[in-house]
Amino acid sequence: MYRSVMRLCVVCVCLLVVVKNGAADAQVSPVNNNSSKDGPVTHSVSGTFRGSWMETRRGRRFQAYRGIRYAEPPVGELRFQPPHLILQYEKVVDASKEGPSCPRPASPGYYVDEDCLTINVYTPGSGRNSTKPLPVILFIHPGGFYSMSGRSDLAGPHYLLDRDVVLVTINYRLGSLGFLALGNQLAPGNNGFKDQVAALRWVQRNIAAFGGDPNLVTISGCSAGAVSVMVHMISPMSKGLFHRAIALSGSPTSKGPSPPHRVELAIKQAIVFKCPGNNLTRLKNALRTNRGKKCLDLVWESLKSATNPLVSGVP
Numbered sequence: 001m002y003r004s005v006m007r008l009c010v011v012c013v014c015l016l017v018v019v020k021n022g023a024a025d026a027q028v029s030p031v032n033n034n035s036s037k038d039g040p041v042t043h044s045v046s047g048t049f050r051g052s053w054m055e056t057r058r059g060r061r062f063q064a065y066r067g068i069r070y071a072e073p074p075v076g077e078l079r080f081q082p083p084h085l086i087l088q089y090e091k092v093v094d095a096s097k098e099g100p101s102c103p104r105p106a107s108p109g110y111y112v113d114e115d116c117l118t119i120n121v122y123t124p125g126s127g128r129n130s131t132k133p134l135p136v137i138l139f140i141h142p143g144g145f146y147s148m149s150g151r152s153d154l155a156g157p158h159y160l161l162d163r164d165v166v167l168v169t170i171n172y173r174l175g176s177l178g179f180l181a182l183g184n185q186l187a188p189g190n191n192g193f194k195d196q197v198a199a200l201r202w203v204q205r206n207i208a209a210f211g212g213d214p215n216l217v218t219i220s221g222c223s224a225g226a227v228s229v230m231v232h233m234i235s236p237m238s239k240g241l242f243h244r245a246i247a248l249s250g251s252p253t254s255k256g257p258s259p260p261h262r263v264e265l266a267i268k269q270a271i272v273f274k275c276p277g278n279n280l281t282r283l284k285n286a287l288r289t290n291r292g293k294k295c296l297d298l299v300w301e302s303l304k305s306a307t308n309p310l311v312s313g314v315p
Helices: 002-021 175-181 192-210 224-234 262-273 279-287 292-302
Strands: 038-044 047-050 052-055 060-071 118-123 134-140 166-170 212-221 244-247
Touching: 038 052, 038 060, 038 192, 118 192, 134 192, 134 224, 166 192, 175 192, 192 212, 192 224, 212 224, 224 244
Parallel strands: 134 166, 134 212, 212 244
Antiparallel strands: 038 047, 052 060, 060 118, 118 166
């Protein structure tokens, strides 16, 4: 169900952006002329990325750069902390395969890991005539802030890249790992949204190398992704990082991801780790030092009543 909804959302987004910019009839140049037996290679100010070739549903080849880490792994001391944007890559980045999904109630066969802050870039292949940069669509996936991911089999490059656009999809931290808040610097909260801001900063820094126009970035999403879009529209943290927005459902004025009793919620979740009590430092350390598998158990525990782990009573 969610997979079909996501595909419909991204196709609608693409049509809106293409009609607005007239990009459907544009001819674009190759991202670069470098390639290897392992796939296309792109160089940006941050480093070198080796991707792969994929095909759209109509047989058009496009370049896919998947699983690029845009922020430092949010583990250990960085768990529950704002993301640390990666500015430089020392080695060639292997972007030829899917990265892990963030910890969530996963479908069988999906690779899940806390080291999940990755970005995917899909851009038309070589053989075009113009050097005009393409409009960029950054799609924020749905899932109630505790599920789904930005994988290519969920987020539509096989549909969108029949058009001359650059598509970007992202992972951001979900559930308690993304939105736990203790009301202080131990766990300031809303890190899932801050991950999205870091991804937007990465796009501004690197997208020109992939044929995209950093001055023509449209953020889009449906359901939780649409809520995210509207949050960025009013957030000073996101100012100047995008230029248009398409929200395909969802509203930040409905019951959102910030419950009124955040510390009480954190204490309840810490019980899963056998850490009773209300000392905030001890609470944060208990949640921080447990392994990723237990954090996934925390998400599952929160879902036992089939409700959003962040807001009681929200399906």
